Amino acid sequence: MAYETEDHETQYCFPAINSSCFKGIRSRYEYYVMYAFVLLLSAWTVFLNLLVIISISHFKKLHTSTNLIILSLAVSDLLMGLIVIPIEGSRLIETCWYFGDTFCKLYFIILGFLFSASFSNLVLIAVDRYVAVCHPLLYPQKITTTRTLMSICLSWICFSTYNTTLVIINGYLDTSVRTDMCYGECSVMMGFAWKVTDLFMSFIFPCTLIITLYLRIFYVAHQQVKVINSVVKTGKHGIDGSVRRKSESKAALTLGIIVTVYLLCFIPYYICSMSVTSSTTINVLAWVVYTNSGLNPLVYALFYPWFKKTVKHILTLKIFQPASSLVNIFTEY
Secondary structure, eight states: OOOOOOOOOOBBBBBTTTTOOOOOOOOOHHHHHHHHHHHHHHHHHHHHHHHHHHHHHHHHHHHHHHHHHHHHHHHHHHHHHIIHHHHHHHHHHHOOOHHHHHHHHHHHHHHHHHHHHHHHHHHHHHHHHHHHHHHHTTHHSOHHHHHHHHHHHHHHHHHHHHHHHHHHHHOOOOEEEOOTBBBTTTOOOOOOHHHHHHIIIIIIIIHHHHHHHHHHHHHHHHHHHHHHHHHHHTTTTTTHHHHHHHHHHHHHHHHHHHHHHHHHHHHHHHHHHHHHOOOHHHHHHHHHHHHHTTTTHHHHHOOOOOHHHHHHHHHTTGGEEEEEGOOOTTTOO
């Protein structure tokens, strides 16, 4: 670490190497505060998303198509907290890259993959809720756990392949062949055509699809609320179907909040990253995106009673009791 000195002498990332990058100088107080923030954010994100993963994996009643997508989203958020947040924290605080060129390439593959995986999960959530709300009679036949699991696996495979290809073709950062870089830097150099392609594939297309589906979902849900209210007022039969449609609409609203928060975090970052913007602005918006990975479990806790109950089972170690996975968490307590 390079703490601030009295003579403010220049610090280098790798003092023994002539082409080393300059190292930012910070006070001890800045180091301690920034590292504490990064470590707490990383631990918070990993812990909360681990609770979601254990809950959905352990309890049989939660093995539904919708929850499988939530599980996939929690896995990508956990990896953000476990890998991306600590590494980005180190880059921000130290202002140097100490992990070598090979891991720099691998890191950008992981970073791009996790961003893409998050968006693919949001698309799957939107599709799932669209069918559930707009075509409820077809939902049990069209959206099965097997098909959902296959869709999740296919999206992870496709985006990992896409991001690996993107890195290989563009030759991300190799200090041995790039003369415009200093040693201790990890940056991206991408051609205009690839920038446009990546912008469309990773941002414009999924965002457009998500927004279009949710506009349709909320319109249909609004119409269904009118129908439900009229059924209740007239005392007609079909209350069970009305309750079921109301439940699906509530689930769509809850997941819609998650999708909206994600988009509000991602959209400013993508727009600024594609335009000429100061590095400070990009860093702030990037950290808003990273922080978002620790917010989703809070939404589950606020809107899903089952999540509160499963967390209580986990923290009190009741999940180690015989047949605990068969507990009906929707009626207990």
